[in-house]
Amino acid sequence: MAKHLDREAWATEGDRLVCRLGPLTPDQRRGMTREPLADRPEIELRFATSDGAPLLAEIAFPCATPVSVAKTFLFRELNEVLLRSCGEPVWVHAADAITARWPAADGPDGVWIDLEPGVREKVAGPGPFAFTAAVSFDPAAGWDADTAAAWLAKHVPPSASRFAALPRAAGSRPGG
Numbered sequence: 666m667a668k669h670l671d672r673e674a675w676a677t678e679g680d681r682l683v684c685r686l687g688p689l690t691p692d693q694r695r696g697m698t699r700e701p702l703a704d705r706p707e708i709e710l711r712f713a714t715s716d717g718a719p720l721l722a723e724i725a726f727p728c729a730t731p732v733s734v735a736k737t738f739l740f741r742e743l744n745e746v747l748l749r750s751c752g753e754p755v756w757v758h759a760a761d762a763i764t765a766r767w768p769a770a771d772g773p774d775g776v777w778i779d780l781e782p783g784v785r786e787k788v789a790g791p792g793p794f795a796f797t798a799a800v801s802f803d804p805a806a807g808w809d810a811d812t813a814a815a816w817l818a819k820h821v822p823p824s825a826s827r828f829a830a831l832p833r834a835a836g837s838r839p840g841g
Contacts, residue, residue, distance in 0.1 A: 674747050675732060675793040681709070681725040682792055684735060684747065689713055689722055697722060708738070732795035733776040733788045740780055746820045748786065748797040754817065756810075763802040763813045770796035777801075783808050784816065 676683045689697075693713040702708045711723035721743075726735050739745045754765035775789035775798045783806025789798040800817060802808035808816075 673793065674749060675795060677728060677793055678725070680728045682728050682730050682732070682735060683711075684724045684726070684739060686722055686724070686745070687720075693722070699725075728792075731776070732790075732792060733778050736786070736788060737778050740778075746780055746786075748800065748821050749795065750797050750821050754800075758810065761804070763804065763808060763810055764799050765801075765813070765817055766799045767797060771798040775799070782806050 674685050676685060693715070696714060698712045698719075699709050700712075702710060707727050709725040710721060711725060712719045713722040714720065724735075724739065726738075736747060739747060751767045751769040754767055757764045757766060770789050771787070772789050775787040777785050777787050780786050780800075783803035785801045785803075786797055787799040787801070788795050790796050802813040802816070
């Protein structure tokens with residue numbers, strides 16, 4: 666039953682990192698066709714049928730592909746923004762950036778990727794465990810607090826994840 670509730674965008678399947686662009690029924694999943702990209706055969710497109718028409722349902726990358734590289738590919742080729750936030754954002758306003766941060770996901774090892782002019786995402790974590798740690802908007806590119814909040818509201822999906830982050834008291838250790 667848990668597989669039917671899983672709506673995570675990223676998964677690993679064998680030796681592939683898979684981006685799920687939307688939920689599929691079991692019948693759609695069984696009937697999927699797969700084809701490699703002509704100019705990048707290591708990347709596989711997976712099509713399902715919806716109302717009789719083919720629908721790009723998944724994109725499979727080699728497992729070693731960092732999520733930041735896969736997300737850059739998705740935005741460049743499909744204009745698809747797939748944010749995976751964790752909780753409510755904390756807004757930080759500075760002269761050079763307006764940033765929404767998700768403290769539960771943020772850490773020192775994140776990678777920044779460009780999404781569109783003046784918008785960058787910080788991705789933290791490996792493979793299907795990657796989260797959006799922050800999204801930064803550049804005021805020099807015309808972004809202000811209102812346009813940044815509207816963009817974020819449009820691109821942050823409603824939570825359907827089974828992941829939960831529980832806050833810890835400062836100085837506490839896991840299991841202690």
